Amino acid sequence: xxxxxxxxxxxxxxxxxxxxxxxxxxxxxxxxxxxxxxxxxxxxxxxxxxxxxxxxxxxxxxxxxxxxxxxxxxxxxxxxxxxxxxxxxxxxxxxxxxxxxxxxxxxxxxxxxxxxxx
Amino acid sequence: xxxxxxxxxxxxxxxxxxxxxxxxxxxxxxxxxxxxxxxxxxxxxxxxxxxxxxxxxxxxxxxxxxxxxxxxxxxxxxxxxxxxxxxxxxxxxxxxxxxxxxxxxxxxxxxxxxxxxxxxxxxxxxxxxxxxxxxxxxxxxxxxxxxxxxxxxxxxxxxxxxxxxxxxxxxxxxxxxxxxxxxxxxxxxxxxxxxxxxxxxxxxxxxxxxxxxxxxxxxxxxxxxxxxxxxxxxxxxxxxxxxxxxxxxxxxxxxxxxxxxxxxxxxxxxxxxxxxxxxxxxxxxxxxxxxxxxxxxxxxxxxxxxxxxxxxxxxxxxxxxxxxxxxxxxxxxxxxxxxxxxxxxxxxxxxxxxxxxxxxxxxxxxxxxxxxxxxxxxxxxxxxxxxxxxxxxxxxxxxxxxxxxxxxxxxxxxxxxxxxxxxxxxxxxxxxxxxxxxxxxxxxxxxxxxxxxxxxxxxx
Numbered sequence: 001x002x003x004x005x006x007x008x009x010x011x012x013x014x015x016x017x018x019x020x021x022x023x024x025x026x027x028x029x030x031x032x033x034x035x036x037x038x039x040x041x042x043x044x045x046x047x048x049x050x051x052x053x054x055x056x057x058x059x060x061x062x063x064x065x066x067x068x069x070x071x072x073x074x075x076x077x078x079x080x081x082x083x084x085x086x087x088x089x090x091x092x093x094x095x096x097x098x099x100x101x102x103x104x105x106x107x108x109x110x111x112x113x114x115x116x117x118x
Numbered sequence: 119x120x121x122x123x124x125x126x127x128x129x130x131x132x133x134x135x136x137x138x139x140x141x142x143x144x145x146x147x148x149x150x151x152x153x154x155x156x157x158x159x160x161x162x163x164x165x166x167x168x169x170x171x172x173x174x175x176x177x178x179x180x181x182x183x184x185x186x187x188x189x190x191x192x193x194x195x196x197x198x199x200x201x202x203x204x205x206x207x208x209x210x211x212x213x214x215x216x217x218x219x220x221x222x223x224x225x226x227x228x229x230x231x232x233x234x235x236x237x238x239x240x241x242x243x244x245x246x247x248x249x250x251x252x253x254x255x256x257x258x259x260x261x262x263x264x265x266x267x268x269x270x271x272x273x274x275x276x277x278x279x280x281x282x283x284x285x286x287x288x289x290x291x292x293x294x295x296x297x298x299x300x301x302x303x304x305x306x307x308x309x310x311x312x313x314x315x316x317x318x319x320x321x322x323x324x325x326x327x328x329x330x331x332x333x334x335x336x337x338x339x340x341x342x343x344x345x346x347x348x349x350x351x352x353x354x355x356x357x358x359x360x361x362x363x364x365x366x367x368x369x370x371x372x373x374x375x376x377x378x379x380x381x382x383x384x385x386x387x388x389x390x391x392x393x394x395x396x397x398x399x400x401x402x403x404x405x406x407x408x409x410x411x412x413x414x415x416x417x418x419x420x421x422x423x424x425x426x427x428x429x430x431x432x433x434x435x436x437x438x439x440x441x442x443x444x445x446x447x448x449x450x451x452x453x454x455x456x457x458x459x460x461x462x463x464x465x466x467x468x469x470x471x472x473x474x475x476x477x478x479x480x481x482x483x484x485x486x487x488x489x490x491x492x493x494x495x496x497x498x499x500x501x502x503x504x505x506x507x508x509x510x511x512x513x514x515x516x517x518x519x520x521x522x523x524x525x526x527x528x529x530x531x532x533x534x535x536x537x538x539x540x541x542x543x544x545x546x547x548x549x550x551x552x553x554x555x556x557x558x559x560x561x562x563x564x565x566x567x568x569x570x571x572x573x574x575x576x577x578x
Contacts, residue, residue: 016345016381018338020390023554029388031381056493065394069410069423070384076392082494086165086441086553089481089514092490101491115344 004110012103013114015041019099024081026054026095028102031072037113038071044107045073053101054080075102125307126155127300127324128357128371131189131206132331134161138185140331140355141193143371147357149200150372156303157197159189159206160296160329167293168438168552170211171268181212186219194220195227198287205278205299209290211268213238214576216290221573230574232288235281239566240270240293245559247437253556264440264553271564272434274400275321276312278302281568289568293436295400297325304360312429318402319426320366323409324358326399327368327386327421331355334368334386335417336376349375369418378417387411387421396427400434403427432558441553445478445515445523447530447546448485451538452508459538460484460509464496466537467513470529478515478526485510510543516551524548 015032047062057080065074081095082088130141148155161183174181186208209216213236224232270293279302281289301321310317327334332353340347354374359367397404405425414420451460464482483489486509488498515526527546
């Protein structure tokens with residue numbers, strides 16, 4: 001077999017996610033639908049890229065925790081909630097909708113890892 | 119049959135505001151499956167207790183979960199008759215008042231002798247919190263300056279276990295570690311000691327997975343075409359099945375909507391977690407880095423590999439302060455050229471607030487172009503070239519004084535006669551804001567106790 005065709009897709013096609021808040025800090029966990037996509041995502045979802053995706057929200061640091069058994073990544077994003085639910089002027093002060101900012105990132109993966117083939 | 123073998127813990131509420139009819143299918147399932155079990159309600163988000171304190175100031179018999187009676191009435195009798203222990207942090211700022219509500223309900227239903235326990239000691243408004251360490255996740259926040267409204271310690275499972283040992287059938291708490299609400303009946307049933315970290319890790323993981331209710335059974339999960347959820351209008355609430363040997367399974371109420379799969383479990387496992395090697399609960403520190411989840415039946419997932427480390431040496435206290443006021447106003451524009459009219463309205467609002475020198479922090483959204491994902495500067499909507507048929511302009515203004523926030527919000531109202539053509543559907547309001555700050559304190563400073571009485575005694 002030749003190596004499978006790579007496709008460029010939004011992370012949303014390959015993984016699901018959920019966001020939670022504590023103060024001015026957001027965590028977003030990201031789980032590939034297909035565990036085999038974990039390695040490819042691990043190379044591409046760097047803390048730097050994730051911080052850039054939240055730059056317009058004021059993110060100052062991103063820590064990535066890896067959970068290869070699940071598999072999953074947990075991103076902890078600092079100072080991204082513009083004061084958090086206590087002080088934010090955002091409609092979504094908790095940042096609950098912000099998992100979908102991360103799922104908007106573009107990634108390159110073998111097409112077999114897509115949740116649904118195009 | 120299953121004497122010590124297996125214990126089930128159901129959850130019927132993940133926050134104050136959750137579905138009020140979630141409990142009945144869980145209770146019916148616990149009865150149908152047989153064996154010992156407990157049901158818990160988690161109704162206290164970080165700021166809920168402060169809102170409850172404000173209620174209590176207005177009326178000393180209020181300040182508990184407002185839906186309490188509605189939550190318990192459909193299931194109280196069934197639980198008492200089948201020996202299902204009820205536990206909830208629905209006492210909020212006033213656990214004794216909540217106990218009296220439950221006592222009145224029980225009496226009305228003919229169960230005057232039900233034994234109701236109240237756990238107290240979480241309220242630490244009397245401590246001088248400035249002497250204590252600020253919790254690390256809050257270090258970047260402004261130091262709270264407003265009046266203190268509430269300060270509550272996250273109590274452990276211990277006082278609940280003691281109340282259960284003393285024969286409580288219903289346990290009412292205020293602030294308690296959310297996972298502790300589920301861990302307590304497990305510790306009581308299996309006789310786990312408070313330093314059996316591995317067993318406590320199993321129970322605390324079960325509690326963490328259950329504490330947000332349907333968030334593990336298909337709630338807050340559906341993404342049509344990607345993650346489909348059957349009958350979300352009747353999503354079933356979760357049940358943890360814990361075995362004496364430490365095996366843990368998550369399932370849900372029978373004949374309900376929703377689903378339990380590795381995907382639903384993983385999303386909740388990492389919800390509001392920072393370092394998965396070090397998730398702190400009052401009873402045990404969890405290491406989740408080696409957890410595995412496996413589908414072992416329909417709507418049945420096994421969770422294994424969690425490890426327990428000794429409980430933290432400090433107790434987390436969350437204090438809530440007066441955080442000033444938020445004013446909000448919204449107006450809609452639709453049809454031809456609506457985006458241009460909405461952009462013009464946004465400009466006018468900014469100019470009006472500046473011209474009147476209102477001392478507010480201001481944000482404007484163009485809902486339909488970009489809002490919840492945008493920053494306060496509005497970069498996303500200003501850049502957007504989208505041409506939706508319907509745009510809603512939203513102004514948000516925060517300020518120390520209610521009047522300033524209100525005057526800013528009323529500028530949206532004034533657009534009716536002074537703004538661009540065709541604006542409609544104005545809504546505006548002001549809301550008191552609560553600012554939280556967490557601290558770590560010495561557990562020796564807490565005076566935790568429980569009181570246990572029958573319904574009749576609570577009403578005496």
